[in-house]
Amino acid sequence: MKVKEYLNNKLAQGAVHITLIDPSRQVPEAAGRLAETAQEVGSDLIFLGGSANITQRALVETVDVVKQRTSIPVLFYPAGTESLSLNLDAFLFLSMLNSSNPHFISGAHAKIALVLKRLEVETISAGYIMVEPGMKIAELGEAELVSRDNFWKAIGYALAAEFMGMDFVYLEAGNGAAQPVPAGMIRAVKREISIPLIVGGGIRTAIDARRVRQAGADIVVTGTVIENAGYRERLRSILSALKE
Ligand code: 1GP
Secondary structure, eight states: OOOHHHHHHHHHHEEEEEEOOOTTTTTTHHHHHHHHHHHHHHHEEEEEEEEOOOOOHHHHHHHHHHHHHOOSEEEEOOOOOOOOSSSSSEEEEEEEESSSSSSIIIIHHHHHHHHHHHHTOOOEEEEEEETTTTHHHHHHTBOOBTTTOOOHHHHHHHHHHHHOOOOSSEEEEEETTTSSSOOHHHHHHHHOSSSSSEEEEOSSSSSHHHHHHHTTTEEEEEOGGGTTTHHHHHHHHHHHHHHH
């Protein structure tokens, strides 16, 4: 089954949770354990990637271990990284809509598109909208951040993504952000769009996850929460808040 179809089936049943694993943050074996735990507690999908300093070797080794230890789809999440993995279940085609540099909107994509086609890699597109504080990824992507109270701007980018034919809108507060995207902004965006909404960045607790979900996120992405002790229980409580 294609990943897009898998995702649509999951979305028809309720909220979807994605675990982001950054291969630069732990050795491949540990990444494999994290991925296995994520699947055990009910995460639906894994994003691999997400930082600038992933070496090609760390990426390839992590991909191998994560694939061996899980059966849920694993997507390559190219945000910020120059390393590449083309042998995952799908490639997230992220266009950072509010970047000031066309490289991050469509330039990097144009360089890889023909290779993805020739290798018959499934692509899933998302309009990536960086919201304050945006963190490292926004800085790397030269984003003109959407401020936390500028709901109109967020709506504008989200609708632009929809009108451009993208599969998803992705509101991102940034990896390691102190707080998630504001609930009011999620609600305002969700009210206007008719494609599914992904929300990530700063979601650490079941309360955060519930708030983001109730505001209208269809898909919730968490990363940092698995990098700390006690992550299994924390992830479990996030999952139960999302799937309740
Ligand atoms: C994925 O960047 C997020 O969208 C992950 O952020 O590490 O803060 O969960 P956290």
